[in-house]
Amino acid sequence: MQDAAQRLKTLAEQLMGAPLPVRIRAWDGSESGPPNAPALVVRNRRALRHLLWKPGELGLARAWVAGDLDVEGDLYQALDTMAEFIWERDDGARSLRQSLRDPEFRAAVRSLVALSAPFLPPAPPPEEMRRHGRLHLHTKGSDRRAISHHYDVGNDFYELVLGPSMVYSCAYWESPDGTLEDAQRDKLELVSRKLGLKPGIRLLDVGCGWGSMAIHAAREHGVSVVGVTLSQEQAAYARKRVAEEGLTDRIEIRVQDYRDVRDGPYDAISSIGMAEHVGSERYLEYARDLYALLKPGGRLLNHQIARRPQADESAYSVDEFIDAYVFPDGELAPVGTTAALLERAGFEVRDLESIREHYALTLRRWVANLEARWVEGRRLTSPGRARIWRLYMAASALAFEHNRIGVNQVLAVKTPETGTSGLSLRTRDWRG
Known part of the structure; x- marks a missing residue:
């Protein structure tokens, strides 16, 4: 036998x-x-x-x-x-x-x-997101639960994976041999320069995470920042960092849905790695809400993962592993769809930069951080969740490398009726 x-x-x-x-x-x-x-x-x-x-x-x-x-x-x-x-x-x-x-x-x-005997149905692992159908996606309540599932798994675990920068989005690499911290700093600076941040500006950071963009903008560019997140753990961590930096007079961190922000207008909005959670049915609403929160001439920097377009878009389905264990209810769209919806909301799209290869480098560093402290990582969260993060980050790195998915920074302006965008004639002067 x-x-x-x-x-x-x-x-x-x-x-x-x-x-x-x-x-x-x-x-x-x-x-x-x-x-x-x-x-x-x-x-x-x-x-x-x-x-x-x-x-x-x-x-x-x-x-x-x-x-x-x-x-x-x-x-x-x-x-x-x-x-x-x-x-x-x-x-x-x-x-x-x-x-x-x-x-x-x-x-x-x-x-x-x-x-396989005995042929009995095994219970799903406890880390799996439980839901009853997909009829009510992207309500405020469902979004809050989805965000908590992904982000409220322990700040110590995220420190281990992300490193000192505590930035959970694609870094911006000068060289593959550079450090993760330098590459994340350079990404935050790139966003700041695209938004034209300077003293006196008021910035809304949508999906502020652990406060890294807010702190960089306030410390390096002298702006006032409101950061919003749905994660209680992120907000507590961000507030502690803000206090330690002595920036409480310039940064406010809120546990708040972006749809509930009512104290506009803002001069600039950063949305870094947040829009993937919005969903296709709500995306135009998201774009219109951010448009309404900006002053005339205000800028939005939308940093978002994109998927490749399909011949039959109606046949597109979400990734079962990602949906059940990583980003519940998350949806990816082609970058052309994103740009078109921003324009439908009233924005003028002024710049689009693909940084696909940069995310592959970033993910490989996160995987290396987790693997180097594997026993500790399992202890800080759970063995199952550590396995989830290792698999999803490694698989995502390959997906970026093979152009199955990409990531783009879209700079959009709420251009006033005069047509004056406020951008320099050589828009990409931010590159130095």
Whole structure:
């Protein structure tokens, strides 16, 4: 009788209709597959039950988070090798319904069920976001719960991953050999210069995180800042930092939805890594709200992840792993859609800069920080959540490197009726 690894390899290739590009190491110690390839470690039969009860990415995610599935060797190489099976397969080419008509496919499923015994549904890991349908997305309450799920997991854990800068968005690198702290400082400075920050200006920082942009703007450019976040933990941390910097007279940190900000107008608005949480149905509302909060001539810097456009946009679906474990209710849109909606809201889009490669470098540094202090990271949050962060950051780094997703800074102006934008003739003078 075949050992577990060989049986799993044979079944996987039957189910996927292609050779498996990784080794399999099973719970009985057996191995099968290419000898020099990364190893997919199936620690117990429960991993199979996760996959059988939730076929596809969500089943894989549950097995990974629970620790039933692991990778031995270079995680990036393993994810790159398995990308065709996880992210790049054509779902329409071989749907489950079509496959079940194939007697060999049905036989493989029956064999997998037998190998996974007892065939009982495993409970999802506790780190999974529980929800009842997707009918009421992006209400103030649902957004507050989604933000808490992602950000209220412990400031100490985020310090470990992000480093001293405490900036949770794409850095701006002069060289791949630079430090993460320098690259994050340069990103905050780039945003400040695009917004034309100077003493006397009033800045609204939407999704202010742990206060890094607010502190940089007030300390380096002398502006007054209001930062808003939905995360109680972020706000407490940011207020402490502001007090330690002696900037309480210039920075106010609020736990507040951007839709509830009523004390405009502002001279400038920064939205850095926040708009991904807004959702397609609410995006025009978001753009109009920010437009209304600006003075005539005011500037918005919208820093946002984008996905590649699809031939059939109606067929786009959210990533199951990201939605369940990382950014619940988060949505990505093509950058052209974002720019068009900003313009519909009344903005004049004046500059768009893609910094896709910069995010890949940033994510790899975050992964390295977590891996270097892995035991501590698990203790500061939970073993499952540490596994989530390591996987999602490594997979995201590869997605940026392979141009599956991108990140863009869009500078938009509330240009007055006179047509005077307030920008210099050589707009990109901010580059020095």
